[in-house]
Amino acid sequence: MRRKNKKAVEKSNKNLFNKIVYFFKIKSLSHKRSKLENNYEKVLYVRCAESIKKLDYTKEVVDGLYTLIVGAVGENSTVKELEKLSNDYYLINDFSMEFNPPIYNKRENDRIFSIQIDHLLISKSGIFLLETKN
Template sequence: MCIVYNSIGSLREIKSHLNRNGINDFHSVKELLNFQKSYSVTRQHILSNHSNLIEQEKSTLREEIANLNDHIRVKRSECEQLLQLELNELEQQLEKFPSTQPNIFKKFTSYLAKRRIRKKIKENKRYFDFRIDQAGQEFTELLAKCTNRYQYIISHFEKAVDQSSLSQLQDLDRKKRVIEEVNSSIYGAIGEQKVVRELQNLSDDYILINDFTCSFQPPIYYRQGNEHIKTIQIDHLLISPAGVFLIETKNWSEKSLNSVNLRSPIEQIKRASFALFKILSAGGLSSTLVLNEHHWG
């Protein structure tokens, strides 16, 4: 089997772009394509999940509101019983005083005691309802909060679902946008992977170097293109007993084929062939070969 070095260049570009944007949960071109293909279904699935969550929250709130009302009712009932018991005890104390006293001192102290009890009874009656209403105050505030949320869900269910799913949908949409920015590299990777799979079937007399990069210092002059070449990049460099072959893989649309701004693959091959010829034929030429490595492929 053909000896292969490096993964393909398009995968390196895709991985670098995703990492720069904080996306690390994709490990192959297939996963990226599956994400794009299932985007609409995934988005609807998120909305459906959050719709179920809001329904569950509504049901939970309904039960919690009922429980809180029960707690408040029990607290107020207990408070009312205690207040009434206190009033009864005060009235009983008042009734126990004798109608006549043996001397002026006892008559005066009895008067003060009865006055104090009557004042206490009057005060308890005045604040009777208020104290009952205040009972269970710790539950009352929570009840108001739950009731407001429950009423909001009832009146604005779709809005509640949108708010609940917003963060997850924003993350999904951001991934879609970031991936679409490297669509050309994704489809380029598909073509390059097909080339690599075919070349891997060659015997071990062949060596395949993917994403071959070479830099020149000083730059070499390319007369045919009237330019100085500082660096070259070759998608696939195949070294065989018959010679060295340069392979460029393109997965272009018709628009790309007709664009005058994109360099012809033939021109790329000619330019890279000239530079490679210089490397192989001029032993004294200073150049730097960079064989990039990454775990995709």
């Protein structure tokens, strides 16, 4: 902006016609510069709004995936520890089951259509349902 203004001033000094033409150009450039300087934050926000919107969306997606990733890491760590048990234990990971017809839950007054258990550990002393939280 300053270079354009400087060039306009240099050209306006050549003759009367240039002085008239470049007077208005200089005035216009000075006005634009002043407007940019006085509204810097607003101009910056307008120019960056689309990029900010994309970054916000990306952050939202990453934040949403964070719990899934942390959960997967936690489940993997649990599996590694449970695999250290003797062969007397049988481990089933990510056990799922659907019910048809669904099971009626009196307490909640609703129906249970399926279940998902992170780890099902079967041993001589019992069956253990393990839910991993990280």
